[in-house]
Amino acid sequence: MNLESFQTRVLPVKNKLFRFALKFVGSEEEAKDVVQEVFIRVWNGREQMNEVQNWEAWCMRITRNLSLDRIRSINRKQTHPIEESFNVQHEALTPHESTEIHESMQRINQLIASLPEKQRQVIHLRDVEGYSYNEICEILELDMNQVKVNLFRARNAVREKLMKINAYGL
Amino acid sequence: MLMDSNRIEELLSKYWNCETSLEEEQQLREYFKGGDIPEQWRETAALFRYFEENKKKTLNDVAFDAAVIQNVQPQKKGKLVKLFYNSMRIAAGIAVLVMAVWFVRKEVRDTTPQEVVDTYDDPQLAFEETKKALLMISKSFGTAESQAKKLNMFNEAQEEIQKKDKGKNSKL
Structure with a gap:
């Protein structure tokens, strides 16, 4: 592979890699x-x-x-959620609605950040990046069963909490 | 694209059971992107919007690509710079070592008593100084001699007494 194909083929995946790395290390x-x-x-x-x-x-x-490796070397466990706020823009929304959406985004952010590491990785790879199960197996070096179990647990943990929020407005 | 709520309901239940395909998940994301979401899915919609928003996050650095390319490019002219840096590193190391040795030597010199050192380079001056020292010694000797002479008086007196004593004894 020469430099040109490296530039055109490999470099464009930088954002995916960046988002994934961000899930681990926490700082941009x-x-x-x-x-x-x-x-x-x-x-x-x-x-x-x-x-x-x-x-x-x-x-x-x-x-x-x-x-x-980096997390280990800095000896820090990443549990805090990503600090950046989400820029939710919707033309049709009133300021009140957009604030509400912003708040629920923050809640979901915290909710996902509180998941166990593996579940967090799997749900990110599947629901944000849209990877197939096979690809997730390859990335995380897990077998299919583990990937599915982790995804199932992650989604259901999220769902349960969302239902609680819906029911009690928490 | 409008989908009826039954279809969404069905897709959602598949989604929670992890039975949806990637396409179906994309359909859900598309649906929840729009407005007019029924109240019961408000939080679910927020979840899917969260995924979408997350995907928008990018590496915001225009210089990033250039930095990568520079890092992966085989370094040609960098060799000279590298050599320079390496030699500077070695030079810095040596400088530190020399300074350390110098300080240690200075410290040792300051703490140990001064040895006798030859301070005269000029033979004439050295001769004068030696002469001066010798003269001082001889002067001291001179003083000592005159004092010793006084002691001699006692000796002489003693001898005189002994002589007289002998004379007396021989007469007896």
Whole structure:
């Protein structure tokens, strides 16, 4: 692979890698460093890339491993939610409605952040990034069963809490 | 795209059971993006909007690509710079070592008593100084001698007494 195809094929996945790294390390600067390092690894291992069936999943896996390394090295457990607020814009909404939506976003953010790490990773990969189960298996180095169980638990934990919020307005 | 609520209900129950395909999940996301969501799905809609919003998050750095390319490019002219940096590192190390040795030496010198050192480079001056020292010694000797002479008086007196004593004894 030459530099040009690296630029056109590999670099565009940076946002996916960035979002995934962010799920682990929690800070944008750290996540950016991780993605930077991932690309250097990918470039250095570009000979292997022809043997890899799904190189995007391969990049995601490297991102995951490097993020975990980074967390270990800074000896910090990432439990706090991402601090950035979501910029929800909807033309048809009144200010009151948009505030309400903003609040529920924050609630969901906290809710997902409180999930166990594996569940959080699986739900991110599936529901945000739209990866297939096979790809998730490859990225997280888990078998299909574990991926499905984790996704099931994650979605149902979220659903239960949402239903509580709906019922009691919590 | 409008979907009837029965279809959504069905998709949602599949979704919670993890039986939906990626396409069906996309349909749900599309549906919840729109307005007019029935009250019972308000929080569910927020969840799907949350996923959508999350996907919008991007690596906001225009210089990022350039930085990556620079990092992965084989370094050609960088070699000289690298050599320079490396030699500077070595030089810095040596400088630190030299300073350390110098300080230690200084410390040792300050704490140990001064040895006798030859302070004269000029032979004439050295000669004068030696002469001065010797003269001082000889002067001291001179003083000592005159004092010793006084002691000698006692000796002489003693000898005189002994002589007289002998004379007396021989007469007896």
